[in-house]
Amino acid sequence: MKKILKNLQHQIKILNSLYYLVFFAFLIDLSIIAIINLNFSNAIFLKGIFLSILAVVKISFYGGFYGILVEIASEQEIFLTFRRFKQNVKDGWLFYIILSAFICILYLILITNIPNSNITLLLFFSYFDIVFCLGLAYLIISKKYSFSRGDRMSFDPKFFFSTIFIYVVKIVLVHMLESSNDGSVIIDKLIALMAQYFHFLLFVNISMQFIKHCSSDIEERQRPEIYLITPVVSGVLEPIINLILGNLLNFFYPPVFLILRGLTPKKYIIREFYNRFWNDRYYKSNKLVVITCYTFNSYEAYSIAKGFKEKGSTVVIGGFHVSFLPDEALEYCDSVVIGEAVGAWEEVINDYEKGTMKKKYYSLGPLDDPESVQKELMSASPEIASKLIETTRGCKFDCEFCAGPMMCGRQIRKKPVKDILAIIKKVRHQCKHFCFLDANIYADPKYFIELFEEIKKLKIKWIASCSIDIATNVKALTLAKESGCKILRFGYEITDQSVEIKQGGKFSLANKYSVLTKKVRDKGIHVTAFLIFGHDSDNFKSFLDLIRFSLVNPFFTRSVCILTPYPGTRLYYRKLAEDKIRNLNWMDYNASKFVLKHDKLNEPLYEVIIPIIFNLIFFRPLTYAFLFALFYALGVGIFSMLK
Ligand code: SF4
Structure with missing residues (x-):
């Protein structure tokens, strides 16, 4: 039971970190329903145009969203990036259409053969949600990763119970929605939003079941990883502006990330965190974590360092602030780089691989960037x-x-x-x-x-x-x-x-x-x-x-x-x-x-x-x-x- 709850909790965490996408998906559906219900008697053509635009938006958005959910569930990606979302739209839109069309055809068969069935398309979709999620998760995952040969696809009980639980809750919610004829509009919307949430949760749940059987993903996960982090300061307006400008226009990319990328052996997977509100889900064990610290973000840098240390990762902090106050930083991390990264980072990596990390690493003085940094910039x-x-x-x-x-x-x-x-x-x-x-x-x-x-x-x-x-x-x-x-x-x-x-x-x-x-x-x-x-x-x-x-x-x-x-x-x-x-x-x-x-x-x-x-x-x-x-x-x- 404990295992089932832990798994479910993990899936909920993944989905909660993308709550805004669930909400956006819900808004798209609401807009489609609103347009369908609008009385456009004099402008059927206009209604058709609006619906077509919304259909394209929905197919693209859902295609991208399902793909991102798979990537985060498999830990290929840790968070949403615009670049990955775009790629997933390209990869996933067709699968989404195929599965949706398949269920619509089944529905047509049902109502043609049993005209008095009284089952609505919404209800029908919710009954077939499990088939839809299974099919879609399988198609997306098999395109991204390869399944292990000879590994029999079997449902783990700890997943099975949570799958059934989510599925049943989703059906109950849809029934509540269907039976609420004259209820409050706000409550109806809330129920619809919850049903939407449970649909995506079901998808994450089923995807994780498949991901266990993917050999390429497992191998990929065994590659050592380095996390490069520039913490966002706490606050309201500034972090949000940074987030928007940073993600849309690639502003504020930390230059030191590029230098570290250039100096790091290629066997490492490098994950970058900048312009990003911190989420406890990002804490992982057995990583080499590098945090850049300025005076103004030192509070956040130390708090993130502490979180990673508690998980069992190795944490190195560098930057202006800690170069002058290394002993303060060492209360929260394993090592401090004093001075510029060039001339110190190579030694950090060597010691990390040997398991002989020192407390302080000194830059060898102001050095020119090596050729590898220029190559990194060129790419x-x-x-x-x-x-x-x-x-x-x-x-x-x-x-x-x-x-x-x-x-x-x-x-x-x-x-x-x-x-x-x-x-x-x-x-x-x-x-x-x-x-x-x-x-x-x-x-x-x-x-x-x-x-x-x-x-x-x-x-x-x-x-x-x-x-x-x-x-x-x-x-x-x-x-x-x-x-x-x-x-x-x-x-x-x-x-x-x-x-x-x-x-x-x-x-x-x-x-x-x-x-x-x-x-x-x-x-x-x-x-x-x-x-x-x-x-x-x-x-x-x-x-x-x-x-x-x-x-x-x-x-x-x-x-x-x-x-x-x-x-x-x-x-x-x-x-x-x-x-x-x-x-x-x-x-x-x-x-x-x-x-x-x-x-x-x-x-x-x-x-x-x-x-x-x-x-x-x-x-x-x-x-x-x-x-x-x-x-x-x-x-x-x-x-x-x-x-
Ligand atoms: S020392 Fe140089 S970089 Fe620093 S504020 Fe003065 S002019 Fe600018």
């Missing part, structure tokens, strides 16, 4: 490759608040021009827009000119982060435009009136910010601005300066962050020494909270007004939406008063 999809080209690594500046120079060094490492051109040439026909990953695309002016003289010939469009000194070099700026530059992102960090100009380095051009920004804009290149508030010298006047600076310079977008002392930065150590750090709760280190004590600012007040002013008022689409909503509300108010 990546155009959407990903076009966003992962890094021409240089390292930064010539040494800003006090930035951990980049401490992690990647101050020496500029340049990628061979031919390698960059090779990737662009490979993907430019599918993807015209490129986003360079560099911290500063203008890190080395000579190299920049050499590279973009060549890129100019390839007729692409690109955006990148840059330092404002590019505007002092007419040749470089002109070349940027001619080579297809659309947007340059400048980290101004301070305004042209800030006392912080005395820090020098990147700030030494601050008093010319407006003039230089105009030069970039005059070339037809948009400018996005990053500013930081909360520097030691900042006060109310600095805040007004920030607003003025944002108004007089027509930036494409601007974002203002609160100065945050990330571990590893010079700022962090200075503020620790001065005892000016308010708290070490890393969840607050998201650049929208004052974690530093400030002598001249009312911190809570600025935490509220900065997002209101800079994110809402200055962000144009939202401004327009806000104004529209305001005028609409006013109009409605005045109109109702006049009435």
Whole structure:
């Protein structure tokens, strides 16, 4: 009994992780019923068109959904991806039509031979649900995997009882639906949704029965696996936006995944988790789990690491945060990679295979990516490759608040021009827009000119982060435009009136910010601005300066962050020494909270007004939406008063 319940629980978990697809399937069916019931007496043709469109949507969607359920049940995939869904639509739509048509034909035979049977198509389908699921699961699984030779297909009792249970519940629900003549519409819909849920549960249940007999799947499962994870921060809006943009447009693909893929022996299956809300179902034993950790997502990284360790997997954490605080991370994981992955990862893999994992792995220093990483980039999809080209690594500046120079060094490492051109040439026909990953695309002016003289010939469009000194070099700026530059992102960090100009380095051009920004804009290149508030010298006047600076310079977008002392930065150590750090709760280190004590600012007040002013008022689409909503509300108010 315990085993039956455990199995059922596992199947329910699989289906629950795709609850939104069950709901979508239900919506499609509801829409079809609504169209059928609508009175289109004058427009039968229109009704036909709507029904045809919905039928195509239903067949494609169901075909894809059943395929994804099989892949997740077999552990070929761990979660839904758009790419796999598309493939499953192609593979499964015909099977779905064949099985549905088969049951419809049986129904026609029944009502022709027994006209008074009083059985509806819905009820008939639910009686034959078990046949439908058996047939469909068999067809899909035999197309994906091969069944073991000589293995007799037999029903395991622990599956058999759960299959019958699900099947009976489904029939009871459909009977309830059929017999509810004048019941509540909402309750009817809920029953219909539950019936739909049990149908898919039956399919998962039966699929798992077949999957046990698939040899290729079993062999595949024996290959060692590495999980690469970049945890999504908890929250409401930001993770959802990331999820949508990330999944649809392949934004936010972690560059380190590509490097690790390139450095990992091919015998490993690599599974990637990014832009994804965590689900306990993903915890598995006997895996090598690699988690990338920044300060802002360290809470989630540690919690996931703990979950995998409890299951018996080996957990390695790397990234900026743990490179500077390795002992903190070691409370939750087995090993920490300190510094860049290149030069450390090979040793991690070797030790993992020998079972001799060390606590700390040190990168051998700033190294160039090996050839295998370039190969990995060349084989990546155009959407990903076009966003992962890094021409240089390292930064010539040494800003006090930035951990980049401490992690990647101050020496500029340049990628061979031919390698960059090779990737662009490979993907430019599918993807015209490129986003360079560099911290500063203008890190080395000579190299920049050499590279973009060549890129100019390839007729692409690109955006990148840059330092404002590019505007002092007419040749470089002109070349940027001619080579297809659309947007340059400048980290101004301070305004042209800030006392912080005395820090020098990147700030030494601050008093010319407006003039230089105009030069970039005059070339037809948009400018996005990053500013930081909360520097030691900042006060109310600095805040007004920030607003003025944002108004007089027509930036494409601007974002203002609160100065945050990330571990590893010079700022962090200075503020620790001065005892000016308010708290070490890393969840607050998201650049929208004052974690530093400030002598001249009312911190809570600025935490509220900065997002209101800079994110809402200055962000144009939202401004327009806000104004529209305001005028609409006013109009409605005045109109109702006049009435
Ligand atoms: S210029 Fe940018 S990348 Fe370089 S140190 Fe300053 S903030 Fe970091």
